[in-house]
């Protein structure tokens with residue numbers, strides 16, 4: 226390697242992100258519950274829109290995403306001019322740190338926060354600052370105490386991943402109000418649609434110039450493979466993000482599928498209701514087997530075991546049963562496993578396998 230060629234500071238400190246495993250050696254009929262995907266897939270309307278896109282593959286896609294932003298505005302009551310569309314919400318989250326943080330700046334997130342946040346911080350040369358939580362719930366006072374002159378960005382997910390817990394609106398407002406003037410609060414709403422009637426910070430964005438909300442099509446909309454997300458913020462912030470994104474960042478197929486998906490509110494609601502029902506059922510059944518969890522507000526359950534040894538052994542037993550869940554030792558939760566809420570048969574399969582592991586059935 227040429228001696229003089231060096232990446233920007235921070236980049237070589239990044240540990241590669243590891244996605245959820247998708248296959249097991251020698252096992253067919255694998256049940257993947259490691260990436261919080263929608264078990265029912267995308268809505269038929271989204272699939273049809275994707276198919277129609279085949280006829281215009283030779284055309285460049287829309288660069289202003291106007292049609293998708295209009296659909297998002299119609300469904301979520303946000304101002305279409307202040308919606309920004311990115312290549313998954315991860316893209317939006319990353320562009321925010323690129324635009325607002327750099328060497329010498331601090332980016333704040335919590336100890337069980339989404340593992341991409343430290344990557345976004347380091348990628349732009351900023352210093353990650355990790356704040357403790359209180360019993361797997363984000364602690365607003367601890368975040369505020371960690372903020373200072375150098376803080377440029379605070380990332381929180383609400384509902385949070387992998388804990389599944391939530392902060393109430395009053396707490397989020399207190400956080401936004403208490404930040405130093407140069408710090409942006411980023412509310413990652415990847416799981417917002419799973420919470421009935423939740424605005425995910427939309428009204429806070431409307432009243433606070435220091436708040437950004439991000440959302441994704443990868444979770445309830447079942448379009449993880451399409452890579453579409455969006456952000457909502459003040460016009461100034463949206464104008465900044467539009468300057469640094471790729472002009473054709475979203476493909477025509479992705480735009481069409483996302484637009485149809487967000488407009489299919491009936492399907493979204495059906496997915497939300499089914500998820501809530503099965504999440505409750507699975508969490509209760511696991512608790513009865515001696516595997517408790519915090520009340521989850523998302524499409525997964527963070528199952529707690531006695532210790533790391535038991536969690537690892539259960540993970541191994543689930544793998545033998547063809548079920549892939551997510552180990553979360555990297556999130557400082559070595560005694561836990563994050564289990565996506567699948568469809569009904571998936572949830573039954575999980576509970577049966579955990580029951581066998583616990584010796585509750587032969």
Ligand SMILES: *Cc1c(COP(=O)(O)O)cnc(C)c1O
Pocket residue numbers: 261312313314315316339382385386413415440441442443444449453454
């Ligand atoms: C899944 C997830 C995202 C979504 O990422 P995409 O890039 O939109 O697929 C963002 N934040 C959190 C906390 C997530 O769990």
